[in-house]
Amino acid sequence: MAEFTLVIGNKNYSSWSLRAWLALKQADIEFNELRILLDQPDTRNRLLQQSPSGKVPVLRHGSLVIWESIAICEYIAEQRPDRHLLPTNRTARAIARAVSAEMHAGFAPLRQHMPMDCRARRPGQGLKPGVSENIERITTIWRDCRHQFGNTGDFLFGQFTIADAMYAPVVSRFITYGVQLDECSQAYVEAMVALPAMQEWLLAAAAETEHIAESKL
Ligand SMILES: N[C@@H](CCC(=O)N[C@@H](CS)C(=O)NCC(=O)O)C(=O)O
Structure with missing residues (x-):
């Protein structure tokens, strides 16, 4: 047990x-x-x-x-x-907490109009008011984290942290709704999906x- x-x-x-x-x-x-x-x-x-x-x-x-x-x-x-699920560097740790909290508290239009449905494929659907702005903000966060803190691995802060856990359902949503992404965000989505635990889920x-x-x- x-x-x-x-x-x-x-x-x-x-x-x-x-x-x-x-x-x-x-x-x-x-x-x-x-x-x-x-x-x-x-x-x-x-x-x-x-x-x-x-x-x-x-x-x-x-x-x-x-x-x-x-x-x-x-x-x-x-x-x-x-396991360093929070970054060891204090600056990175503060930003990891900030982007995790922003996900936890925000992005209501995306959560409402692109609900997680891992099995479904609905390309082009869900782009209701506010959703594009949410996508823009999320991909800005992803790019900024990858550029500033991501050089030791494929995740937002290099190695996997709780910030990646918080954004995992967004990764699934972007796949379900066929959201077109910049190169950096697309690579991040692919790294997340390739995780054995994500595959298991x-x-x-x-x-x-x-x-x-x-x-x-
Ligand atoms: N703020 C909560 C949100 C939890 C939440 O809304 N969970 C949903 C499922 S994803 C739920 O339990 N809904 C109750 C229901 O559907 O009856 C958290 O971060 O854990």
């Missing part, structure tokens, strides 16, 4: 779950996974049994219950300092059989 349990939603749809799950995998932490299907008659009750906020993801570590994906990612980084999402209507996401 692993020390950690992560409560998640459907892998195909639950973007916030992906962030915490990927951080755990990249930290090389063993964990049990409890999946609660979203959009079912008993979803609300099942979520409330596990999660004080009634949302996933939730991480259980002994008697400690942590909700909110960004808090979970920070906790995971603290549990495995040797996408394969599991593809094998799920539940369908949630786009309008409900």
Whole structure:
């Protein structure tokens, strides 16, 4: 029995779950996974049994219950300092936290009009008001991080950090909605998708059989 349990939603749809799950995998932490299907008659009750906020993801570590994906990612980084899920350089660490918080708090148009649906391919759809501005801002963040901090690897801060976990669902969305990207952002998307853990999530999402209507996401 692993020390950690992560409560998640459907892998195909639950973007916030992906962030915490990927951080755990990249930290090389063993964990049990409890999946609660979203959009079912008993979803609300099942979520409330596990999660004080009634949302996933939730991480259980002994008697400690942590909700909110960004808090979970920070906790995971603290549990495995040797995995450097937060950059060791203070400047890089501050910016990693800033771009992670910006993702956690923002980009509502993108999240609303390009919901994560890993299996789907909807090129050209979702470009509703505000979405192009979100894409522009996200790709600016990606390029800036890659240029300033990325020279030791393929990720935003070189090696994989919690900032990459926070942007992982955006990577999936850009693929689903066929978003045209500059060379640097496209290379970043490809590096993220090539991660074995990301492949594992996408394969599991593809094998799920539940369908949630786009309008409900
Ligand atoms: N701010 C939260 C957002 C969590 C969230 O909205 N999770 C969705 C699934 S991706 C959820 O649990 N929704 C409840 C429901 O669909 O009933 C976080 O960062 O963890």
